[in-house]
Amino acid sequence: MIYTCTIAPSIDYTVYLSDFNSGKLNRTNEVYYYPGGKGINVSRVLKRFGVANTALGFAGGFTGRYIEEYLKNEGVETDFIETTEVTRINVKIKSESETELNGPGPELTVDQLSALTKKVRDMNEGDWFVLAGSLPNAIGQNYFLELATICQAKNIHFVLDTSGPMLKSILTAPVFLVKPNQQELGELFGVDITNLTDVYHYARKLVESGTEHVVVSMGGEGAMLVTKDIALIAKAPQGTVVNTVGAGDSLVSGFIASYAASRDASQAFRFGIASGSATAFRSDLCRKEDVETLLDQIEVHPFEEKDVTG
Numbered sequence: 001m002i003y004t005c006t007i008a009p010s011i012d013y014t015v016y017l018s019d020f021n022s023g024k025l026n027r028t029n030e031v032y033y034y035p036g037g038k039g040i041n042v043s044r045v046l047k048r049f050g051v052a053n054t055a056l057g058f059a060g061g062f063t064g065r066y067i068e069e070y071l072k073n074e075g076v077e078t079d080f081i082e083t084t085e086v087t088r089i090n091v092k093i094k095s096e097s098e099t100e101l102n103g104p105g106p107e108l109t110v111d112q113l114s115a116l117t118k119k120v121r122d123m124n125e126g127d128w129f130v131l132a133g134s135l136p137n138a139i140g141q142n143y144f145l146e147l148a149t150i151c152q153a154k155n156i157h158f159v160l161d162t163s164g165p166m167l168k169s170i171l172t173a174p175v176f177l178v179k180p181n182q183q184e185l186g187e188l189f190g191v192d193i194t195n196l197t198d199v200y201h202y203a204r205k206l207v208e209s210g211t212e213h214v215v216v217s218m219g220g221e222g223a224m225l226v227t228k229d230i231a232l233i234a235k236a237p238q239g240t241v242v243n244t245v246g247a248g249d250s251l252v253s254g255f256i257a258s259y260a261a262s263r264d265a266s267q268a269f270r271f272g273i274a275s276g277s278a279t280a281f282r283s284d285l286c287r288k289e290d291v292e293t294l295l296d297q298i299e300v301h302p303f304e305e306k307d308v309t310g
């Protein structure tokens with residue numbers, strides 16, 4: 001079974017307007033209320049690929065209920081731990097550029113955190129645990145390290161898609177897949193990454209410290225996959241970008257869905273990129289048919305440093 005976990009879900013209140021003026025009254029006529037948060041996006045896309053999964057995390061209040069109901073209607077199983085706090089609403093403004101206002105995550109009690117630990121302990125060998133989205137610093141890195149350690153002991157595929165100091169600390173544990181974007185990879189090492197040689201160099205460092213698969217996403221430029229045996233690069237397909245929110249999460253879903261079926265990292269990488277781009281080219285998250293249409297356009301090549309250093 002695949003479990004996703006979103007510590008801080010959201011309703012993504014997504015609005016489109018042709019001209020956004022900060023500091024002025026802006027009226028919108030195209031609005032959407034998507035259930036959001038990175039793990040939840042991974043769950044929704046997996047379901048669209050026909051892959052059963054359960055969304056874990058913390059949710060509460062009217063927004064929490066909305067998210068749960070929406071997911072159930074889409075056929076995504078949920079097993080959220082209830083919070084007394086109302087789950088956040090994140091505002092996504094789509095105009096000439098994309099502006100996002102993300103609220104803070106919930107404050108969680110020791111009992112609530114223990115309830116999540118128990119769910120991870122109850123997972124079976126070979127299961128997947130996808131921890132995605134922001135991880136409040138207040139929880140403390142030891143908690144997430146403990147979850148990672150349980151996954152290691154039980155041979156659960158641990159997938160991590162987060163950013164900030166917490167990413168750094170959890171990466172001291174063995175991780176099956178980590179998907180930083182180029183900027184997050186730079187932040188992890190306190191450097192500014194501006195070229196492919198550096199992307200490769202720092203992804204390689206993560207592999208050397210124990211991560212099995214490192215996928216560095218680079219928005220419209222595509223992505224790079226580095227493992228101990230291979231380094232691959234692929235450009236993103238061409239298309240009209242509508243909404244990139246959830247593109248990275250869709251890449252993660254595509255990689256997992258394909259890898260779980262084929263055990264082939266190269267194939268999974270290609271399917272992941274097609275999934276990320278298919279989401280970027282539509283308002284909500286991608287559908288399987290969108291991804292299949294883009295697959296032919298994606299060429300995966302071995303990455304060699306000499307390709308960019310001359």
Ligand SMILES: Nc1ncnc2c1ncn2[C@@H]1O[C@H](COP(=O)(O)OP(=O)(O)OP(=O)(O)O)[C@@H](O)[C@H]1O
Nearest residue numbers: 181217218219220222236246247248249276277280
């Ligand atoms: N402008 C774009 N054109 C085509 N494909 C895109 C574009 N932006 C993103 N993608 C696709 O989605 C993948 C992930 O994108 P990105 O690097 O923006 O992830 P991210 O920063 O984690 O996104 P998010 O946090 O919004 O989910 C890319 O590797 C690419 O395949």
Ligand SMILES: O=P(O)(O)OC[C@@]1(O)O[C@H](CO)[C@@H](O)[C@@H]1O
Nearest residue numbers: 036037038090102133134245246
């Ligand atoms: O505040 P976080 O947890 O870092 O990110 C949350 C979020 O921006 O990420 C998803 C897209 O990846 C959205 O659905 C959601 O609003």
